[in-house]
Amino acid sequence: MFNTLDNASINIRFNHNGSALSERQFVNDINQVLAKIPQSPTKASAVLFKSSSYDFAVNLFALAHKGWTIILPPNGQSETLNALLEQTPYYLGDSDLVEHATTPFENIGNLTTTPNYTPFNKIAWPSEGNLVFYTSGSSGQAKPIFKSWRVLNKEIKTLNSTFALKRNPVFIASVSHQHIYGLLFRVLWPLSNNHIIDTDLLNYPEHIATKLKTNTQAVFISSPAQLKRLHQDNVLIEEKSHLQWVFSSGGPLQNEDAVTLNKQLNKPITQVFGSTETGGIAYRQVVSLENVSHWQPFLGITLHSTSEQRLVLNSPLVEQANYLLDDRGTLFQNGQFELLGRFDRIIKLEEKRLSLDELELHLCKSEWVQEAKVITLNGKRLVLGAVIVLTHKGRTYLNANGKLATNTLLKTHTLNRFEGICTPKKWRFLNQLPYNTQAKINLKVLESLFVKVD
Numbered sequence: 001m002f003n004t005l006d007n008a009s010i011n012i013r014f015n016h017n018g019s020a021l022s023e024r025q026f027v028n029d030i031n032q033v034l035a036k037i038p039q040s041p042t043k044a045s046a047v048l049f050k051s052s053s054y055d056f057a058v059n060l061f062a063l064a065h066k067g068w069t070i071i072l073p074p075n076g077q078s079e080t081l082n083a084l085l086e087q088t089p090y091y092l093g094d095s096d097l098v099e100h101a102t103t104p105f106e107n108i109g110n111l112t113t114t115p116n117y118t119p120f121n122k123i124a125w126p127s128e129g130n131l132v133f134y135t136s137g138s139s140g141q142a143k144p145i146f147k148s149w150r151v152l153n154k155e156i157k158t159l160n161s162t163f164a165l166k167r168n169p170v171f172i173a174s175v176s177h178q179h180i181y182g183l184l185f186r187v188l189w190p191l192s193n194n195h196i197i198d199t200d201l202l203n204y205p206e207h208i209a210t211k212l213k214t215n216t217q218a219v220f221i222s223s224p225a226q227l228k229r230l231h232q233d234n235v236l237i238e239e240k241s242h243l244q245w246v247f248s249s250g251g252p253l254q255n256e257d258a259v260t261l262n263k264q265l266n267k268p269i270t271q272v273f274g275s276t277e278t279g280g281i282a283y284r285q286v287v288s289l290e291n292v293s294h295w296q297p298f299l300g301i302t303l304h305s306t307s308e309q310r311l312v313l314n315s316p317l318v319e320q321a322n323y324l325l326d327d328r329g330t331l332f333q334n335g336q337f338e339l340l341g342r343f344d345r346i347i348k349l350e351e352k353r354l355s356l357d358e359l360e361l362h363l364c365k366s367e368w369v370q371e372a373k374v375i376t377l378n379g380k381r382l383v384l385g386a387v388i389v390l391t392h393k394g395r396t397y398l399n400a401n402g403k404l405a406t407n408t409l410l411k412t413h414t415l416n417r418f419e420g421i422c423t424p425k426k427w428r429f430l431n432q433l434p435y436n437t438q439a440k441i442n443l444k445v446l447e448s449l450f451v452k453v454d
Helices: 023-034 053-066 078-085 149-162 180-192 205-214 224-232 237-242 255-265 356-364 392-415 443-448
Strands: 014-016 019-021 045-049 069-072 090-093 130-135 143-148 170-173 196-201 218-222 243-248 269-275 279-285 302-305 310-314 323-331 337-342 346-349 352-355 369-377 383-390 426-430
Touching (some): 023 053, 045 078, 053 180, 053 196, 130 149, 149 180, 149 279, 180 218, 205 224, 205 237, 218 224, 237 255, 337 356, 356 369, 356 392, 369 392, 392 426
Parallel strands (some): 014 196, 045 090, 170 196, 218 243, 243 269, 383 426
Antiparallel strands (some): 014 019, 269 279, 302 310
C-alpha cells in the first residue's frame, strides 16, 4: 500500500506552534492516531477536517496507511460536515465543529486505543487508496471528485521537475489544505522533499511579513484574491529578498496585478492553471503588459481545440482521453496557449451570442472600473446584472454624481463595444468582490445583491 517517492527522504520538519517538529515526532503522532482507527473488514471511509496543517497531515497519513478513503470537506461549517457524515459514521477532525451534528458519527480521535496494534518506525508514502474532494466552482451543489494517491504522486513528480526549489525553503501559505491546490502545494509537495512546512494559515499580509522576517528562503502559496489585496498595500516589500517563489492558483490573476507584484517584490508570480478534476494543466509568469506570457503546459500534457475554440485536454492525470474543458483558448504552434474565457459563460440574448468574460474584460478597460463580474438574472426575460468594484476615480464619480449617473457612464462605455441587448440592465457597486473558501467568486452572494427590485 505504501512506497517511497523517487529521491524523497522522508525526514520531515514542521514549524508548528513555535516548535520545529522532526520526523520522529511526526511518526509518533501518526502512530497514536493509527492505534485508534477501528479495524474494518473492508476499506472504510472517514471525513477529515483539521484546521491545523500539522494535525491534518498526521491524520491524513494515518488514514492512508489503513487504506481508508479520505473525504475532505471544503470547509468546516456544520451543514457541510453533517451532509458528509451521512455517508460514513467516521470523523477525524476538530471536535468543536461537530458538537451539534444531526447524524450519528464516531469521532475517531476520541476512541480508545485498539488492542494488538503494532506501531511502525518510519513514515513511507501512500501509493494506493483515494481522496474525495468536494467542489462546486463558484456556486451550486458541491460534487465529489475522486483522486487516487497514484495520480497525486504523479502530480508531485511534475512539480518537482518543473519548479526548482533551492536551499531547503520554508513553505508558508494563505490557502487551505482541504482543497487540492493547498493539499498539493502546501503539504504533499514540501513533505515529499523534506522541506519545512509552516502550519499557520496566514490570512493577513502583516502575518506573512512576520514569517518572512524569520525565514530567509520562503515559498509562498497564495490565491489571486489574496494577492490582489496584498499589492494594494504591500507590506512584504522590505522582506522581498526572502521570497524564493510565489504561487497563485484557484482562479485568474489579473495581468495588471501580476505585473505590479513583480515590480514590488522583484519576483514573478507563478500562476498555475487547472482544476480539481484535471489537476495542474499549465503555468506562466506575467511580468509585462506589452508582452503577456502564454500558458506553458506541464510535461506530458497536450491540448487541442474545437471549432468553437473550446480546449480539449489529454493529460496523464486524467484517465479520459480528449477531456473537454470549460475554457476557451487560442493554441500556438509551440504548444502554449492563451485563455479566452469560460466556454460555459457564453450565453444568448435574443439570439445574440455573448461571452460574459469578454464583457467583464471590456468593463475593466475603463478608467472607472477595477473589477467586474457579470451574471445572468432570470425573470420574465433574461437580463444581465453587473457587480462592479470601482477605481478611486470611479468611486469619486459615484460619490459626486450618484448611482444613476454612474450606471449611465458604464452603459455608455459598454455600448462602445457591445450592442444594447448585451448591456447590463442592473448594476451593483461593492468595495470588493465576494470570494468563497476556494478563492473563487461566490455566485450565490452576487445573486443575492439583485433580489431587491431597482
